Amino acid sequence: xDLFLRDRTVxxxxxxxxxxxxxxxxxxxxxxxxxxxxxxxxxLWQSTMLVEGFMIxxxxxxxxCRQVVAFHVPGDFVDLHGYPLGILDHSISTxxxxxxxxxxxxxxxxxxxxxxxxxxxxWGATLLDAAMHRGWLFRLGRLNAEGRIAHFLAETxxxxxxxxxxxxxxxxxxxxxxxxxxxxxxxxxxVNRVLRSLRENRVCVFRRSRVEILDRDRLERIxxxxxxxxxxxxxxxxxxx
Amino acid sequence: xDLFLRDRTVxxxxxxxxxxxxxxxxxxxxxxxxxxxxxxxxxLWQSTMLVEGFMIxxxxxxxxCRQVVAFHVPGDFVDLHGYPLGILDHSISTxxxxxxxxxxxxxxxxxxxxxxxxxxxxWGATLLDAAMHRGWLFRLGRLNAEGRIAHFLAETxxxxxxxxxxxxxxxxxxxxxxxxxxxxxxxxxxVNRVLRSLRENRVCVFRRSRVEILDRDRLERIxxxxxxxxxxxxxxxxxxx
DNA sequence: CGACACGTTGAGATATATCAAACGTGGTGG
DNA sequence: CCACCACGTTTGATATATCTCAACGTGTCG
Numbered sequence: 001x002d003l004f005l006r007d008r009t010v011x012x013x014x015x016x017x018x019x020x021x022x023x024x025x026x027x028x029x030x031x032x033x034x035x036x037x038x039x040x041x042x043x044l045w046q047s048t049m050l051v052e053g054f055m056i057x058x059x060x061x062x063x064x065c066r067q068v069v070a071f072h073v074p075g076d077f078v079d080l081h082g083y084p085l086g087i088l089d090h091s092i093s094t095x096x097x098x099x100x101x102x103x104x105x106x107x108x109x110x111x112x113x114x115x116x117x118x119x120x121x122x123w124g125a126t127l128l129d130a131a132m133h134r135g136w137l138f139r140l141g142r143l144n145a146e147g148r149i150a151h152f153l154a155e156t157x158x159x160x161x162x163x164x165x166x167x168x169x170x171x172x173x174x175x176x177x178x179x180x181x182x183x184x185x186x187x188x189x190x191v192n193r194v195l196r197s198l199r200e201n202r203v204c205v206f207r208r209s210r211v212e213i214l215d216r217d218r219l220e221r222i223x224x225x226x227x228x229x230x231x232x233x234x235x236x237x238x239x240x241x
Numbered sequence: 242x243d244l245f246l247r248d249r250t251v252x253x254x255x256x257x258x259x260x261x262x263x264x265x266x267x268x269x270x271x272x273x274x275x276x277x278x279x280x281x282x283x284x285l286w287q288s289t290m291l292v293e294g295f296m297i298x299x300x301x302x303x304x305x306c307r308q309v310v311a312f313h314v315p316g317d318f319v320d321l322h323g324y325p326l327g328i329l330d331h332s333i334s335t336x337x338x339x340x341x342x343x344x345x346x347x348x349x350x351x352x353x354x355x356x357x358x359x360x361x362x363x364w365g366a367t368l369l370d371a372a373m374h375r376g377w378l379f380r381l382g383r384l385n386a387e388g389r390i391a392h393f394l395a396e397t398x399x400x401x402x403x404x405x406x407x408x409x410x411x412x413x414x415x416x417x418x419x420x421x422x423x424x425x426x427x428x429x430x431x432v433n434r435v436l437r438s439l440r441e442n443r444v445c446v447f448r449r450s451r452v453e454i455l456d457r458d459r460l461e462r463i464x465x466x467x468x469x470x471x472x473x474x475x476x477x478x479x480x481x482x
Numbered sequence: 483c484g485a486c487a488c489g490t491t492g493a494g495a496t497a498t499a500t501c502a503a504a505c506g507t508g509g510t511g512g
Numbered sequence: 513c514c515a516c517c518a519c520g521t522t523t524g525a526t527a528t529a530t531c532t533c534a535a536c537g538t539g540t541c542g
Contacts, residue, residue, distance in 0.1 A: 010325060041469060059379045062465050067382035069375045081372075084251060084365045089372050089470035116357055123364045124325045130367065131322075131330050133374035134310045138300045140381040141308035141426035145498070176520065185382035187499060192522060224303050228282060229330035386530070417488065428531060433490060449539095 001049065001101075003075025007162040009231045010124035017118055024107040025049070030099055033174075037078075037092040037100075044082035046104045050074055053098030054175065058182065059090045068183040069136070070129065071156065075163045081126045083108055096174040128231055135229040140185055143224065145194050148184040151223035153204060153211060155230070162232050169216060174209040242290065242342075244316025248403040250472045251365035258359055265348035266290070271340055274415075278319075278333040278341075285323035287345045291315055294339030295416065299423065300331045309424040310377070311370060312397065316404045322367045324349055337415040369472055376470040381426055384465065386435050389425040392464035394445060394452055396471070403473050410457060415450040 001021040005012035013021065026046065031037070038044065040059070050072050057070040057078070069090055072078050082088050083105050112119050132155075139151045156173065160166035177195070181188040198204045203219050205212040213219055242262045246253035254262065267287065272278070279285065281300065291313050298311040298319070310331055313319050323329050324346050353360050373396075380392045397414065401407035418436070422429040439445045444460050446453045454460055 009327070057375075059375065059383075061379070061383040065383060067379045069378045081368045084361060085368055085372070085472065086250070087469075087472075089472075090375055113357075116354075116360075119357075119360050119364070120325060123360070123367070126364070126368060126371065127322050127326055130371035130374060131326070133371060133378060134298075134300065134331055136378055137310045137374060137381065138302070138308045140378065142300075142302040142306060178520080188521085189500085189523090190498060193498095196522085228328075231326065231328075231330075419488080429489085430491090430532085431530060434530095437490085 003051075003163045004049065004077060005121070005125055005128075006075055006164075007233045008128065009233050010128065011117075011121050013118070013121050017115065017121065020111055020115065020118070021103070024103050024111055025101040026104050026107065028099065028101045030097065031094050033094055033096050035094045035098075037094065038088065040088060040091045043087050044079065044085075044105070046102050047080050047083055047108065048078045048092075049101040049103065050076045050078050051099040051101055054095040054173075055092060055098060056095055056179075056183075057090045057092050066182045067185065068179075070132065071152075071183060073156070073159050073163060074165065077122075077125055080122060081129065083122075095179060131229045131231060139223075145184070145186050145190055146197065147223055148186065149180065149191065149194050150198065150203070150219050151225055152180070152183055153206070153213070154216075154220045154223045154225040155227075157211070157213060157216070158227050158230055158232060162230075169213040171211055172209060173206070173211045244292075244404045245290065245318060246362070246366055246369075247316055247405075248474045249365075249369065250474050251369065252358075252362050254359070254362050258356065258362070261352055261356065261359070262344070265344050265352055266342040267345050267348065269340065269342045271338065272335050274335055274337050276335045278335065279323075279329065281329060281332045284328050285320065285326075285346070287343050288321050288324055288349065289319045289333075290342040290344065291317045291319050292340040292342055295336040295414075296333060296339060297336055297420075297424075298331050298333050307423045308426065309420075311373065312393075312424060314397070314400050314404060315406065318363075318366055321363060322370065324363075336420060372470045372472060380464075386425070386427050386431055387438065388464055389427065390421065390432065390435050391439065391445070391460050392466055393421070393424055394447070394454070395457075395461045395464045395466040396468075398452070398454060398457070399468050399471055399473060403471075410454040412452055413450060414447070414452045421447075 001018045004018070004021070028051070037048065037055070052074055055072040055078055056068045058066040058068045060066055079088060079092060135155065139148050143151055157166050157168070157171060160171045161168050165171055177191045178188040181191045184191065195206050202214050203222065204214055242254070242259045245259070245262070269292070278289065278296070293315055296313040296319055297309045299307040299309045301307055320329060320333060376396065380389050384392055398407050398409070398412060401412045402409050406412055418432045419429045422432045425432065436447050443455050444463065445455055
């Protein structure tokens with residue numbers, strides 16, 4: 001739980017509370033890439049902390065096309081909201097191979113009874129997810145293809161930087177152009193063309209599971225990226241303050 | 242607070258707890274249509290319960306075009322998430338004239354100290370908002386213009402029905418086609434054409450601030466509307482269970 | 483009665499989707 | 513070690529949903 005709520009402006013756990021959360025983990029395990037964690041509509045008895053790797057939450061349409069509604073990086077409590085909700089309205093899968101820690105809901109309940117202030121912290125964590133959903137609504141609703149892809153890359157860069165997995169311009173992103181398409185609601189063909197354009201314009205290169213941002217300022221301008229919604233404490237190096 | 246979390250599957254307040262929440266209200270007041278409640282980025286010291294009327298939460302792009310990220314109906318705790326977050330990442334306005342009840346955050350803190358189970362209830366309420374955001378991401382990402390508008394109308398019908406403001410086919414919706422455009426990320430011109438088509442196909446009529454659903458089943462099919470994400474207890478009359 | 487916001491309609495422009503095909507490239511087994 | 517295979521990427525040509533611009537209609541309220 002070292003990365004959980006790292007560098008955020010909402011209440012984050014103390015060292016002791018991190019210890020309590022770690023103690024509540026019932027098991028840690030590795031899942032392969034493209035594995036299914038849970039399905040829309042099924043009841044949930046534990047929640048999952050993502051320790052290493054990347055996961056998505058998504059909703060299928062009638063033809064089976066996915067709309068990704070959340071992208072998760074290490075330190076994210078992927079389905080914490082499943083604890084109060086009981087049932088999820090979406091499915092969860094891995095993108096890359098992942099290491100996850102499982103926390104049974106019974107343990108969470110015990111924890112919250114023992115330490116009431118932890119409740120506020122977990123609440124805050126789920127609200128960051130909601131804020132991110134709003135950032136994504138803005139992305140889909142108000143940006144063109146280039147803007148959407150730039151926005152996703154800028155967001156991911158900032159989030160990974162907050163947990164020490166990006167230096168502010170370069171990071172590992174083991175996803176396909178098809179994944180990017182399902183995130184940004186474009187076809188993979190169009191994603192490909194936009195990526196080429198970003199590359200040719202020396203804004204950003206995405207290749208072989210690596211993102212290299214050449215001009216962060218321009219990238220974030222294209223994306224109209226305002227990181228307010230990420231509630232990150234130190235917005236060092238971020239373009240639009 | 243009579244309508245708060247009415248008919249939902251998440252934990253909802255007992256009669257006594259509703260009393261406590263009502264007692265925490267510092268003032269009730271009326272705001273006119275098209276009034277500003279709060280602005281993105283400003284700190285928040287109280288939260289707002291919507292008693293009557295309709296409100297939106299939105300994010301502006303650089304040209305000042307709004308993307309609406311949430312639509313609120315009576316019984317909604319519009320900015321409850323502002324309590325743990327402290328600062329909001331979006332703005333809030335009224336659409337119609339509204340009656341609102343204001344709850345200071347200090348009162349909320351006192352309430353939560355006195356009654357820990359209330360924490361879970363308020364947490365659940367904010368998670369319903371997040372689930373709605375996901376429904377909206379699906380709408381923007383996977384539906385065409387007709388589907389998006391149908392989806393919004395189907396959702397609003399279900400939500401209003403849960404609080405007794407729709408009979409399942411007819412309800413008052415005092416918003417303009419421009420508002421609908423900002424919700425669905427379309428131009429108001431295109432909204433107009435789609436509404437005509439829905440009307441001519443005898444699916445649904447939206448006119449003079451009234452929605453009349455002629456064929457709920459078809460409307461919800463067009464919208465690929467699956468009300469799972471609303472977590473409504475009795476999904477009576479709803480097309481896709 | 484006139485003004486102003488909102489709604490309606492038409493013609494033309496454009497971003498993105500769709501269809502089709504070729505091209506890498508890393509992994510696997512013979 | 514090479515041949516092959518599957519998967520992801522790249523490119524081109526064409527189709528289409530939605531936008532943009534421009535004008536006109538209509539209801540409501542002072």
